[in-house]
Amino acid sequence: MNVLTVNDLHLEYGQGAQANPILKGVSMHLERGEVVALLGPSGSGKTTLLRAVAGLESPRAGSIDIGAQRVFDGAGGLELPAEQRNLGLVFQSYALWPHKTVFDNVAYPLKLRKAAAAEIQRRVGDVLSQLGLGHLGKRFPHQLSGGQQQRVAIARALVYNPPVILLDEPLSNLDAKLREEARAFLRELIVELGLSALMVTHDQAEAMAISDRILLLNNGKIEQQGSPQSMYQTPDTLFTAEFMGSNNRLAGASVERRGDVADIALNGIRLRGTPRGDGSAGTALIRVEDVQISATERPNALVLPLTTCMYLGDRFECLFGHVGEGVRAYSRTRLDPGSYWLEMPSEKLWVF
Amino acid sequence: MASLALQRTPADTAAPVPRARNPLDWPRGLVVLLTCAAIFVPLALIFYQSFLSAPFFMPVKTLGLDAYRFLVDDPDFWVAFRNGLLLAAGLALIAVPLGGMLAFLMTRTDLPGRSWIAPLLLVPIFVSPMVMGFGYVVAMGPVGFYTTWAAQLLGPSPWNIYSFTSIVVIAGLTHVPHVYLYASAALKSLGSDVEEAARVSGASPLRVMFNVSLPMIMPALAYAGVLVFFLGFEVFGLVLVLGDPEGHLVLTTYLYKLTNKLGTPSYHLMAAVAVCLVMVTLPLVMLQRHLLKSSNKYVSIKGKGARQKPLALGRWKWLALALIGAWLMFAIVVPLSGIVLRSFVLYWGEGVRLADVLTLQHFRDIAEQPALMRGILNTVLIGVVGGALAVLCYAGIALAMHRKSDGIARLLDYSVLVPRAVPGLLAGLAFLWVFLFVPAWLEGALKGVDAAWSMWLVEHLIPALRSLRSTIFALWLAYSVVWMAYGMRMISTALLQVGPELEEAARAVGARRAQVTRDVTLPLIRYGLLGGWLMIFLIFEREYSTGVYLLSPGTEVIGALLVSLWAGGSTDLVAALSFINIVLVAIGLGVALRFGIKLHD
Numbered sequence: 027m028n029v030l031t032v033n034d035l036h037l038e039y040g041q042g043a044q045a046n047p048i049l050k051g052v053s054m055h056l057e058r059g060e061v062v063a064l065l066g067p068s069g070s071g072k073t074t075l076l077r078a079v080a081g082l083e084s085p086r087a088g089s090i091d092i093g094a095q096r097v098f099d100g101a102g103g104l105e106l107p108a109e110q111r112n113l114g115l116v117f118q119s120y121a122l123w124p125h126k127t128v129f130d131n132v133a134y135p136l137k138l139r140k141a142a143a144a145e146i147q148r149r150v151g152d153v154l155s156q157l158g159l160g161h162l163g164k165r166f167p168h169q170l171s172g173g174q175q176q177r178v179a180i181a182r183a184l185v186y187n188p189p190v191i192l193l194d195e196p197l198s199n200l201d202a203k204l205r206e207e208a209r210a211f212l213r214e215l216i217v218e219l220g221l222s223a224l225m226v227t228h229d230q231a232e233a234m235a236i237s238d239r240i241l242l243l244n245n246g247k248i249e250q251q252g253s254p255q256s257m258y259q260t261p262d263t264l265f266t267a268e269f270m271g272s273n274n275r276l277a278g279a280s281v282e283r284r285g286d287v288a289d290i291a292l293n294g295i296r297l298r299g300t301p302r303g304d305g306s307a308g309t310a311l312i313r314v315e316d317v318q319i320s321a322t323e324r325p326n327a328l329v330l331p332l333t334t335c336m337y338l339g340d341r342f343e344c345l346f347g348h349v350g351e352g353v354r355a356y357s358r359t360r361l362d363p364g365s366y367w368l369e370m371p372s373e374k375l376w377v378f
Numbered sequence: 379m380a381s382l383a384l385q386r387t388p389a390d391t392a393a394p395v396p397r398a399r400n401p402l403d404w405p406r407g408l409v410v411l412l413t414c415a416a417i418f419v420p421l422a423l424i425f426y427q428s429f430l431s432a433p434f435f436m437p438v439k440t441l442g443l444d445a446y447r448f449l450v451d452d453p454d455f456w457v458a459f460r461n462g463l464l465l466a467a468g469l470a471l472i473a474v475p476l477g478g479m480l481a482f483l484m485t486r487t488d489l490p491g492r493s494w495i496a497p498l499l500l501v502p503i504f505v506s507p508m509v510m511g512f513g514y515v516v517a518m519g520p521v522g523f524y525t526t527w528a529a530q531l532l533g534p535s536p537w538n539i540y541s542f543t544s545i546v547v548i549a550g551l552t553h554v555p556h557v558y559l560y561a562s563a564a565l566k567s568l569g570s571d572v573e574e575a576a577r578v579s580g581a582s583p584l585r586v587m588f589n590v591s592l593p594m595i596m597p598a599l600a601y602a603g604v605l606v607f608f609l610g611f612e613v614f615g616l617v618l619v620l621g622d623p624e625g626h627l628v629l630t631t632y633l634y635k636l637t638n639k640l641g642t643p644s645y646h647l648m649a650a651v652a653v654c655l656v657m658v659t660l661p662l663v664m665l666q667r668h669l670l671k672s673s674n675k676y677v678s679i680k681g682k683g684a685r686q687k688p689l690a691l692g693r694w695k696w697l698a699l700a701l702i703g704a705w706l707m708f709a710i711v712v713p714l715s716g717i718v719l720r721s722f723v724l725y726w727g728e729g730v731r732l733a734d735v736l737t738l739q740h741f742r743d744i745a746e747q748p749a750l751m752r753g754i755l756n757t758v759l760i761g762v763v764g765g766a767l768a769v770l771c772y773a774g775i776a777l778a779m780h781r782k783s784d785g786i787a788r789l790l791d792y793s794v795l796v797p798r799a800v801p802g803l804l805a806g807l808a809f810l811w812v813f814l815f816v817p818a819w820l821e822g823a824l825k826g827v828d829a830a831w832s833m834w835l836v837e838h839l840i841p842a843l844r845s846l847r848s849t850i851f852a853l854w855l856a857y858s859v860v861w862m863a864y865g866m867r868m869i870s871t872a873l874l875q876v877g878p879e880l881e882e883a884a885r886a887v888g889a890r891r892a893q894v895t896r897d898v899t900l901p902l903i904r905y906g907l908l909g910g911w912l913m914i915f916l917i918f919e920r921e922y923s924t925g926v927y928l929l930s931p932g933t934e935v936i937g938a939l940l941v942s943l944w945a946g947g948s949t950d951l952v953a954a955l956s957f958i959n960i961v962l963v964a965i966g967l968g969v970a971l972r973f974g975i976k977l978h979d
Contacts, residue, residue, distance in 0.1 A: 082882050108885040109893075115886035121879035125901045134897065135887035182887065192886075 028091075029189050029222045030056035030079065035088035036100070037071075037078055048074045049085065050246040056190060061216055061223045063233035066243035067269070072226045075243070076192050079224065080115050081108030093189055109138075114183030114191035118198060120175045122167035128154070128178050129163035135186045153181045157215075173204050180215070193225040197232055209235055230270050234258065242266055264307040264378035274317060276310040277351045281377050288377035297326050299375035307378040316374040317355035319344065324369040328353060331365045403891075409778040410786055416859050417793050420808030421800065423815060424656075428649035434815055445650035455651070458632035465546055465617070465628055466610030472550025473606045476705070477557020478599055482587065483698055484558070485565045488688040490699060497971055501710050502552045503559075504963050508922045508940050509956045510552055510713050511619030514539055516953065517716025521727050524712060529728070540623045549616055551709045553609060557602040564598030565591065601669040608662040612655070612801035614923045619944065629655050630803055634926070645811070652804045659799040663863075667795060714960060720953040740954035750951070753934035754958060756850055757919060760857065760935060761962070764850075765914040768858040769907055772865040777895060780873055781881065798863035802923035809856040810927045813847035848932045856924050861917055868913060872906025873899070909970075916966045919959065936962075 037049040048071045056062050064072040077083040078098075079090055087100035092113065097106040122131050129150055136146045154160050157177040167175055176196065183191055196212065197205045213236050216223055227233050233240050234254035241251045242265075250257065250266045261267035268275070279292040283301045290297040290310045299310055320327070330346035330353060342357045346368060353368050423434075428446070432439040449455045483489050484496065502510065517524050518539045528536045538544060568591065576590045592599075614630040621631060633651045636644055691698060720726065723735040744750045775794065779787040797805065821840045824832040846852055858865075876899055884894045900907075922937025929938040936959045943952050 080882075080886055082885070107890075108882070109888045109890050111886075112888065113886060115883065117879045117883055119877065119879055121877065121883035123880055123883070123898055123902075134884070134889075138888045138893065182883075186887070 027058050028055045029058050029093055030054075030224065031089075031091040032075070032079065033089045033091075035075070035078060035085050035090065037074060037083060037085040048246055049078070051088070052243070052246070052248055053088075054241055054248065054251070056222055056224055058222050059220050060239065061221070061225065061237045063237035063240045064224065064226045064243060065230060065233040065240050065269070066228065066249075068228060069245075070243040071246045072228075072243045073194060076194055076224060076226045079190075080113055080192055081106060081111050112186075112188055114186070114188035116176075116179045116183045116191070116193045116196055118195040120167075120179035120199070122175055122178055122182075124167055126166075127163065128159065128165050128167065128170070131167065131178060132181045132185050135182065139186060149185055150181075153185045157181050172200055173208060176200065176208065180212075184219070184221075189222065191221050191223045193223060195226055195228070197227070197229075205232075212236060234270075242269060244269075261302065261376075263303050264309055264311065267302075267311055267376060267378065272314040272354070274312050274314060274353045274355075276312075276353075279310045281308055281310055283377060287372070290375070290377065292328065295328060297328070297370060297375060298372040299370075299377045300373050302376045303378045305378065310375060310377050312370050312375045314343070314354050315356055316371065317353060318369040318371070319355050319357055319361070320367040320369055321364075322367065324367040326372055326375070327367040327369040329365055329367055332361055332363055335360050405892075406778045406786075409774050410790060413775050413778075413790065414793055416855065417796055417862070419816070420805065420812050420859070421656075421796065423811050424649050424652050424804070424808050427645055427811065428653045430646050430649075433643055433645035434811070435818065445646040448647055449650050449654070454627060454632060458627040458629050459654070461542065461626060462611055462628040462630075464542075465549060465613060466607045468546035469550045469553055469610035469613075470603050470607040472547065473553040473557045474599060474603045476551075476554045477602060478561045478592070478595075480554060480558045480702065480705075481561035481565055482591070483691075483702070485562050486587075486591070486689050487691050487695070487698070489691060489695055489702075495702060495706070497967070498706060498710060499555045499558055500967065501555075501714075503555050504916050504920055504967060505714070506615065506920045506922050506937055506940070506956075506959060506963075507552070507613065508615030508619065508937060508944075509717065509959055511548075511616040512940070512944065512952055512956055513713025513717045514548060515619055515716075516720040516726075516949075517712045523716055523719055523726065526726075526728050526730075540620055540626075542621070542624075542626050545617060545620050545626060548620065549610060549613055551705065552616075553606045554705065554709065556606050556609065557599070560598045560602040560605070561595055564595035568594050597669060601666060604662060604666050604669060608659060608666065611658060611662070614801065614803055615941070618941070630801055630923075634803065648807060652800075652807070655801060655804065656799055659801070660796070663795050663799040717953055717956045717960065720949070721957040740950045743951060744954055744958075749931065749934055750939065750955065752932070753936055753939045753955075756853075756934055757936040757959070757962065760850060760854055761915040761918045761966070764854040764857065765911050765918050767854065768861070768865060768914050768918075769869070769910045771858060772862065772869045772910070773900075773903075773907060775862075776866055776869040776873055777899070779870075780899070781878060794862050794866045797859050797861075800860070802860050802921060803926055805860045806856050806924040806927040809852060809859075810847070813843070813852055817843040847928075848930045850933055853925055853928050853933045853935065856928060857918055857921055860921070860924050861914065864917065865910060865914055868910045869903070869906065872903040872910070875906075876902045912966060912970050916963060916970070919962045919966060 032052060032054045035049050035052045036047070038045040038047040040046050052071070052075055054062070054075075064075060066072045074083055078085050081097065084105060085098060085100060088098070089096060089100065090098040092111060096102075096104060097111050098104060122128075123134070126134065132150045132154060133146050136149060141149070150163070151160070154163055157180060159174065159177055159181060162170065162174060162178075167178065170178065176199070180196075193212075197208050200208055209232060215221070216236070225233075225237060234257075237254065239251060240254055240257050242249045242257065244265050249269075250262050257266065258270050261270060267273065276290065276292055279290050279297075281291075281299070282289045283305050286301065288299040288301045288310075290299050292310075297310075318324070328346075333345045333347065333352065335342045335344045335357065337360075342360055344355055344357050344361055346353045346355070346366060355368060427434055429441050429443070430439045431442050431444040480499070484492055484499075489495075514522075516522050518537065519525060520535065520539075522539075525536065525539075539548075572594065573586050573590055576586045581589060611628075612630060613628065614634070617626065617628050617631050618634065621627065627635070629651060633648055633655070636648050636651065719732070721740055722737065723730075723732065724737045724739065725735060744754075775790060779790050800808070817840050820843070821836055824836050824840075880902065881894050881898055884898045885891075889897060920937070921935075922940060925933070925935045925938030926941050929942055936955050940952055940955055940959075943955070
């Protein structure tokens, strides 16, 4: 059952001649107990879509349903204000009210719903201890660390059991180390409570780690959607392939598609690849981790001199040729200077 | 899920009733309506009156350009107009360079004594110009304290305070702080990193100032220049006091003197002058708004707030200090000390010894006159209670515009600027007319309706409306409208600091607009509102011209009393009242400094 359905949503900033379209017909749904990530570069409209669902932006056309209730209908002139949509929203900046204590921040939604004082006490206490904040109720937001503030923001969004929880870049305000912990914490919480969540992020690793399904937005439209595995392993477009991982784009290669194989010519060398998508991009691309380095001759390979190796901790990232036109590949060990065969398995060498 | 069930009735789930996208917001509509009425009714009345051939209450009047024809033929009008422009231009020419320099010295150098100079710089802004003008008369006039003392050293009549040049110089020097405020705010918001980048690239401190600092605060200086030109054009008290002996007129004093020009109340002529004034000031206000917007462009380039090492002035610092000391002496110490001395002496002239004439008689005289005592009480009341009410009204208007970008918000945005263009003297006059005209007009309209309710209204509402004129409410309304643009900017500055997501978070968890305002927005700006209250208190204590035409038994305030007593020649009472006014302002300033309230934006 869908807890959230968005149908052909159009939204623009400004009016008339200066109208700047942000969403150009986005449709999506969210099933109960599912986590969907809205992924995309900045300016792709992902945050706008989230805010439109929350009722904080006014779309021009399309419809939004929460459960069975229609909350926005461009044609019917229906627009339920944000406060009547009963959604949970966690802001990127957390948006904790600085003049209220942690307890009052979390209790406020219940007060608005006219819950009895005893019930407020119990439910706020429950959710705070669930998020490991039980002892911080009397503090003010500025007395908390970033990670604690984020948990308060989540507690405030969960305390009234909204059918859908919306998360706007929930991890981007945390520093790198804390972010990994928070990612695991968030995933555990979502699974444990069986939440239905829509999350905005610009980090594909975060999206793949937390969500069941990814919607990749590009320039106000959905580029591709699917499970994290399918998005990563079988991208339909060049944009998806480039956004989801680290890639080598074979610059200057001319490509020719023949049925289910593609021929690539680069500086007189012929390589075989696999066609993907509709072929409109005319570009060959391979993930950095799929390039195999060999000191001896290999089939379907480019020969390039080693330029440098960068140590990443668990491996080396080696650059062959020059940035922009060369090839990057991972190696377990530091390589000696010289030329190497860079094998590109034909099923991993995608031609778009 | 209990709360969920509470939120959704079955009817909602089955078939949501289509709602209007923007349900009518009654409180907002009321605020907009009242605001626009308070701003535009008086203004419309001035325009209407200026095209009549006689005051609006006269039975015989025709529409026409008679009033303007009279002005065009009156040489005094042209002299006043030219003088006004000269005064404004001269004032800006003096105030802008000095204010810019002062700001640079105060914010960027190691000038000694900066911390105690800073609060003193604000004094000329908050002391009434009427009081200042009077202070110069008693301190530096032909028989002023400093004149007689200087005469012993320099010979008779060392200076002439009443010449037009003197007026321009005094006005210019007392307006230096206005420029200083904007220039120093701009310099402070300018990150030191842009200057450090220039230093690292090889620029000397002087080059940094000319190539980086000053060009980057150019928008602020331009804004301040237009502001002081505008303030110069509507100067009233200073010219009224200092220009009288030699008969120097500017438009505002010309307007004031018109009252007696034809023997009868020449409202139509006054209205025509008023329209001429507004025609000059309104474009200036709009220009200010434009400049303020463009100066905001630079705010976004503000750098990191790292502590900056002040520029070492070396031995120049004593020269700088001496210049600032001279300015402080002339713009603050001389006029204020003159008033303090004058309020405690029986009389003053050449050869009088100070110790022989000291007295408290003037204050006893004030205590014996109920009208003056009422004036003092009213001044305190309008500052404290009226100030609080005004801040509440401004907050209401600001909230009606808050986070909205529709036509109504834009309309309010421009409307609140309009009173800024109407000098206080005119605004007081316009409100006097409103309180005279609106009841008369209503009565006429209601008498035409032959119904019981209209008779009841004629008997009860109309007298109530008429009696409003002689209550302090009339004065409060005029004050609040005159200072609306100023108060609104303070409130909106506070509102701007409230992050939009704090309000959106409240809406997302289910708070209605009114609840968001009550539970999130207002608590977050409460210190801004308190600071605004204090600022409005200071301004209402200082205000004098708005009350001039509204002065009647019951509406006396110190500012208007000063103007009327000065016209009557009672120097002793003016001195004592000025002293009391200064004390009130000083108390307000002291509270402000004690609580670290920002006195400017």
